[in-house]
Amino acid sequence: MIPLDLSLAEVPGIPAHAARLLGKEGVTTVADVIALMPSRHEDRRQMQALAFQAGLVPSCHHVLITKTGNKFFGRAGVFEAVVRHATGLLGQQLTLKWWNMPFMSRVFAEGQELIIYGVIKDTKGRLSMSHPEYEIVKGGADDDAQQIHTGRITPIYRLKGAMTQKALRVAAWHVLQALPESFIEDLLPTPSGEGEFAGLSRSKALREVHFPASMERLEQARRYLALQEFYGYQLRVARRKRRVIESGGRKQVGTGELLRDFFNELPFQLTTAQQRCLDEIHRDMASGNPMNRLLHGDVGSGKTVVAFAAMLRAVESGRQAVLMAPTQILAEQHARSARKWLEPLGLRVALRTGSKREDGDGLDLMRGKSSSTKPDIVIGTHALLHDAELMHNTGIVVIDEQHKFGVAQRAKLIRKGDTPDVLVMTATPIPRTLTLTIYGDLEVSTIDQKPRDGVKIITKVRPKTKQKDAAKFLREQIEEGRQGYIVYALIDESEKLDAGAATKGHEEWSKLLAPCEVGLLHGRMSAEEKEDVMKRFRAGKLDALVSTTVIEVGIDVPNATVMFIHDAGRFGLAQLHQLRGRIGRGENTSYCVLFVDDKDDENRQRLAIMEETSDGFQIAEEDLRRRGPGDVLGHAQSGQAPLLFGELLADTRLVRLARQLAERTLDEDPQLLRPALAVFRDEPVVAEKAQAMMQ
Numbered sequence: 090m091i092p093l094d095l096s097l098a099e100v101p102g103i104p105a106h107a108a109r110l111l112g113k114e115g116v117t118t119v120a121d122v123i124a125l126m127p128s129r130h131e132d133r134r135q136m137q138a139l140a141f142q143a144g145l146v147p148s149c150h151h152v153l154i155t156k157t158g159n160k161f162f163g164r165a166g167v168f169e170a171v172v173r174h175a176t177g178l179l180g181q182q183l184t185l186k187w188w189n190m191p192f193m194s195r196v197f198a199e200g201q202e203l204i205i206y207g208v209i210k211d212t213k214g215r216l217s218m219s220h221p222e223y224e225i226v227k228g229g230a231d232d233d234a235q236q237i238h239t240g241r242i243t244p245i246y247r248l249k250g251a252m253t254q255k256a257l258r259v260a261a262w263h264v265l266q267a268l269p270e271s272f273i274e275d276l277l278p279t280p281s282g283e284g285e286f287a288g289l290s291r292s293k294a295l296r297e298v299h300f301p302a303s304m305e306r307l308e309q310a311r312r313y314l315a316l317q318e319f320y321g322y323q324l325r326v327a328r329r330k331r332r333v334i335e336s337g338g339r340k341q342v343g344t345g346e347l348l349r350d351f352f353n354e355l356p357f358q359l360t361t362a363q364q365r366c367l368d369e370i371h372r373d374m375a376s377g378n379p380m381n382r383l384l385h386g387d388v389g390s391g392k393t394v395v396a397f398a399a400m401l402r403a404v405e406s407g408r409q410a411v412l413m414a415p416t417q418i419l420a421e422q423h424a425r426s427a428r429k430w431l432e433p434l435g436l437r438v439a440l441r442t443g444s445k446r447e448d449g450d451g452l453d454l455m456r457g458k459s460s461s462t463k464p465d466i467v468i469g470t471h472a473l474l475h476d477a478e479l480m481h482n483t484g485i486v487v488i489d490e491q492h493k494f495g496v497a498q499r500a501k502l503i504r505k506g507d508t509p510d511v512l513v514m515t516a517t518p519i520p521r522t523l524t525l526t527i528y529g530d531l532e533v534s535t536i537d538q539k540p541r542d543g544v545k546i547i548t549k550v551r552p553k554t555k556q557k558d559a560a561k562f563l564r565e566q567i568e569e570g571r572q573g574y575i576v577y578a579l580i581d582e583s584e585k586l587d588a589g590a591a592t593k594g595h596e597e598w599s600k601l602l603a604p605c606e607v608g609l610l611h612g613r614m615s616a617e618e619k620e621d622v623m624k625r626f627r628a629g630k631l632d633a634l635v636s637t638t639v640i641e642v643g644i645d646v647p648n649a650t651v652m653f654i655h656d657a658g659r660f661g662l663a664q665l666h667q668l669r670g671r672i673g674r675g676e677n678t679s680y681c682v683l684f685v686d687d688k689d690d691e692n693r694q695r696l697a698i699m700e701e702t703s704d705g706f707q708i709a710e711e712d713l714r715r716r717g718p719g720d721v722l723g724h725a726q727s728g729q730a731p732l733l734f735g736e737l738l739a740d741t742r743l744v745r746l747a748r749q750l751a752e753r754t755l756d757e758d759p760q761l762l763r764p765a766l767a768v769f770r771d772e773p774v775v776a777e778k779a780q781a782m783m784q
Contacts, residue, residue, distance in 0.1 A: 343405025408484025
């Protein structure tokens with residue numbers, strides 16, 4: 090038996106040179122090797138029987154080098170190694186090529202055996218493989234080559250620095266040989282004698298992941314370890330949810346008079362979906378347990394009205410309601426709506442942003458003192474975190490576009506209240522797959538119905554070269570009294586990124602649309618500058634607005650009927666849908682044009698769904714499928730999750746099972762929680778990852 094912290098130099102069977110090589114890259118102990126998971130596996134059990142065949146799919150072969158040499162064509166050159174199968178099919182040859190790498194002549198020699206992996210091409214009857222992945226099997230100090238590297242399902246690792254597949258694989262093999270049968274604690278409360286994971290443990294699964302007996306056993310082990318990852322995360326989620334319940338809240342019921350008057354003043358009726366979500370929220374508020382609920386829906390589904398109705402319930406109960414938005418533009422938009430709908434009911438609405446502090450009597454609190462009466466409704470940005478005077482006896486905190494806030498920011502705002510109910514909103518429809526992981530500690534209310542059929546938005550994907558035609562179309566719309574948005578991914582031009590920029594775009598569009606008035610809006614402008622631009626655009630004094638994605642949420646200008654999005658391929662589908670939601674808010678048909686590079690067929694195909702549908706839930710599912718959930722642990726907005734084993738899209742059932750097991754742990758064996766959390770302390774925090782994806 091060897092401990093997990095044993096140095097690799099002390100593990101029986103590991104050559105000293107392999108231990109030194111891995112040690113240079115920080116892989117020094119048994120545990121370090123176990124933690125380095127293979128990125129894929131190659132089935133090398135039947136390689137000797139395979140012929141060389143050209144195709145589009147990479148293939149793996151055990152070969153013998155018969156000839157090597159460099160060929161030069163002027164300054165360019167290619168190193169070639171002619172190989173045949175190590176056993177069988179002796180007459181068939183394959184040429185391995187490394188372009189402009191003459192030093193490879195010092196790596197290979199006739200008579201060496203290799204494992205090669207790559208795509209075989211047929212050029213006029215000659216088979217070749219360019220820049221293949223390779224391993225030199227024989228001719229080294231490793232006597233276990235046939236047992237470890239070939240004739241089995243072989244692990245392929247991601248390498249760094251001076252690491253080699255051979256050294257890492259040898260270390261993993263000897264480490265697993267030396268470890269006891271159960272070398273790591275298994276805390277997952279699953280039955281071991283029956284079902285999908287019968288007979289598996291954490292130790293057995295880790296052995297199978299490194300050196301599987303079969304592809305079926307490999308997949309079973311991966312899913313078992315994925316379940317453990319999800320279980321570790323769901324333990325935290327379930328505990329956090331229970332802590333909220335245990336913290337105790339206050340029942341918020343009210344008389345219903347404010348709500349009745351509010352609904353009577355609205356020029357429309359709530360949809361069935363809106364009413365259902367509001368009933369769920371009011372039921373939570375009346376329960377006496379602190380509400381912790383997510384409200385999400387498509388663009389234009391009417392989340393704000395539902396949120397205001399929830400806030401009125403708190404006011405009716407004698408408490409204050411707070412709404413926090415990520416930007417000053419969005420906060421001011423909410424404040425305008427609140428004053429339009431709620432001040433006629435006799436309520437005082439205060440606004441607090443970085444540059445504004447207004448109470449419900451219209452006083453500018455940056456210059457004067459507020460009245461002694463506290464406002465009923467407080468709306469603001471993160472500036473609310475630093476203002477103790479406006480907030481008091483808070484009954485509900487509504488956080489809009491909550492994924493744009495940090496966890497600490499949200500928690501600080503909530504702590505300012507007296508265990509308030511919490512309603513978080515997002516205009517990004519969230520696929521069911523992600524609600525299980527991102528918002529596992531929240532109840533979820535979904536507005537899956539639009540208040541009305543809505544104005545038609547015609548969306549087209551067009552090449553950048555059509556910009557002059559687009560300018561002509563926009564000018565025609567402006568002449569009819571309409572306005573338009575022109576969106577860029579960047580503020581200024583970048584040497585590193587091949588994408589248009591708003592500042593230069595503003596100059597170009599000002600000339601293309603002259604003498605029409607064209608404004609500029611981006612995130613580096615001061616709050617006062619942004620407010621002035623939006624006031625002029627809203628008032629119709631600007632015909633077009635060149636902007637970055639700061640207009641993504643909260644901008645409501647019914648007269649804007651055109652949106653051009655440059656370099657649309659740089660945006661996710663969900664974000665494009667959000668941007669498109671800024672038009673089609675009036676009574677006129679609207680038009681969205683997505684510009685891509687002329688030869689960018691990949692993005693033309695990806696963006697085709699934007700032409701086909703305006704259903705945000707369908708687009709969100711497609712965006713998730715294509716981009717992956719993103720790097721929720723960091724800031725990457727695309728790519729697969731940094732989970733070692735779990736795949737959010739493929740493992741929805743495992744996420745559900747993990748949640749059930751976590752709940753059972755807390756119900757039946759709470760003392761297991763502390764050691765379980767210690768074991769899973771390094772698991773990816775899936776919530777923050779998908780939140781980054783949605784931005």
